[in-house]
Amino acid sequence: MPPARVFALSSAPFIVASGVRGGLGIRGPVGDGKAWPARGDHPRMPPLEGAPMSNLPIPMTTEDFTPEWVTAALRSNGTLGDGSVTAVEATPVGEGAGFLGSLARLTLTYEGTGADAPATVVAKFPALVEVNRGLAVQYQVYQREARFFNEIKSTITAMPTPEAYYADVEEATGNGVILLEDLDGKLRVGDQLAGASVREAEQLMTQIADLHATWWGRAEEDTISWVPAFDGPVWAMTAQTLPSLWPTYQEERSHLLPPGMADIIERTWEGLIWLGQQLSRGPMTLVHGDYRMDNMFFPPSEGDPITIIDWQLMSRGRGPYDVAYFMSQSIDVELRREHERALVKRYHDGLLAGGVRDYSFDDCFEDYRLACLWCVMYPVAMGGGMAHNERAVQIAAEVSKRSFNTILDLDSVSVLPS
Missing domain, CATH: 3.30.200.20 (Phosphorylase Kinase; domain 1)
Structure with missing residues (x-):
């Protein structure tokens, strides 16, 4: 099990970055014109009612x-x-x-x-x-x-x-x-830096479609209402934190920004709240939230199911979020360009096979475009506050290239209200 990639709690980039550089109290515009909450103003999380409990103490060391x-x-x-x-x-x-x-x-x-x-x-x-x-x-x-x-x-x-x-x-x-x-020695861990092959991506689209179809339209049920939605307070804290990392990214990684990308990211910060609301439109489903190659374990035999780890970022929202996160972060740029529509269609076909109705491919692809824009937060978070070892620096650069090119290719910024 490669040591740099096994611990996903350290790889949740938007959370990791929020405590590295400070700046949680920035103010600026959001999609509805309100101010970002200042330090101490952000919403506090209520306890999760019904959380599993036992009489055993929680180990701290x-x-x-x-x-x-x-x-x-x-x-x-x-x-x-x-x-x-x-x-x-x-x-x-x-x-x-x-x-x-x-x-x-x-x-x-x-x-x-x-x-x-x-x-x-x-x-x-x-x-x-x-x-x-x-x-x-x-x-x-x-x-x-x-x-x-x-x-x-x-x-x-x-x-x-x-x-x-x-x-x-x-x-x-x-x-x-x-x-x-313990999966060490049983399965091969994926490598986000190397990226997914087409065959791997095809199988991962089928598997995530099955998860989404299972929970399609059921994510509003009381049984999982405790799972954060993209328009809820957990993600609102994310939206208020991410812009504070952008100046550091510009200072240290400006060479990674294609022409016009800085303006697109600035517009995205202004629209994060709106994007979260769009990703929370019904019907919602259960999304993994961190669907990337470092969280995939591959079996020895090609075609056997791929094991998915790290569910601590699990959320409720539009299914194509997971597709966008994976496609814009874990696939080589040229490979994505060549197979993008076919892979999104494979995902959509999987939804239909799982019983999803009244959701056209055009609607699915539009949600995918929108979610790709939201996912620009991850390379900015990595490059602006988390890349403190050689592999992290390499991933920040590669994920930046993939994400930025996806957004430019899809003209994702055009989904934002003018």
């Missing part, structure tokens, strides 16, 4: 994953039965500590258990730095992913996800922990 704690966690859903964990060896995965959370591989020694108990698990637990942990709680990333595994995973049939042996959040603090299936 690797030392907290004691044999007794892991035994209780694995017994809670029958993974362990009557056996016991007698020893836990915790090893950081990748850098171990991401901006919004920590990641470790736990090697387990058992006594009196069957052969089905996992030899290793991957633990995701809160960030070590208090400020970073507070941001994660405010953006509900721990809660979202824990509730995905406890409440939503079972509804998804055509998109494999890692097995979660334990997932919990603490209502009082919002901190969370997940024990996940």
Whole structure:
């Protein structure tokens, strides 16, 4: 498992960037002419009612994953039965500590258990730095992913996800922990820098269409009303934060901007609230939110389902958001240009096959164009506040090229109201 790419809580770029350079209190125009909220004015997140809870404390360091704690966690859903964990060896995965959370591989020694108990698990637990942990709680990333595994995973049939042996959040603090299936050595992790092949992209369009069709028109139901929508307070905080990173991007990455792109990005900042409202028009569906190659695990046999990880950015909105995020960030520019309409059509065909009605290909492609514009926030966030190692710098440059060219090719800025 390549160490630089396993921890998605550190790769949620708009959240990562929000605490790196400061500037959360900027003011400026938004789509409806209101001011951006100043520091302290942004909406506070209500607790997630009905979040999974147990009597186990949330581990805050690797030392907290004691044999007794892991035994209780694995017994809670029958993974362990009557056996016991007698020893836990915790090893950081990748850098171990991401901006919004920590990641470790736990090697387990058992006594009196069957052969089905996992030899290793991957633990995701809160960030070590208090400020970073507070941001994660405010953006509900721990809660979202824990509730995905406890409440939503079972509804998804055509998109494999890692097995979660334990997932919990603490209502009082919002901190969370997940024990996940260790995919290291079983599957090949995708590479966002290299990008997807056409065959991989085709399969990923089919799989995301199946997810979206399953939840199409049902995302307004009370059962998942806790999942943030693009016009809700979680994404409103994103819209107020991103423009503060733009000056740094211009200062350090101006060479990546094609002619006219700076003006387009300025217009996009002014329209982010409006774009979020458009992405929240019904019928909404459940979107992954971070659908990119670094979050894909590929099987040895071509054509077998691709495993998707990292659901902490799961949201409710228009399905083509995931398509736009993937196409504008994870595919080579020339490859996208050659196969773009065919891939979006493959996605649309998958929706129709899944029972979606009254949604034309033209409407789908227009939503795709709009979402591509929204997704310009990701390269700006990476280049303006997150690219602090060699690979991150390379990804920021490549994703910038892909995203900017997508927006220019599609004339996405024309979707904004004049």
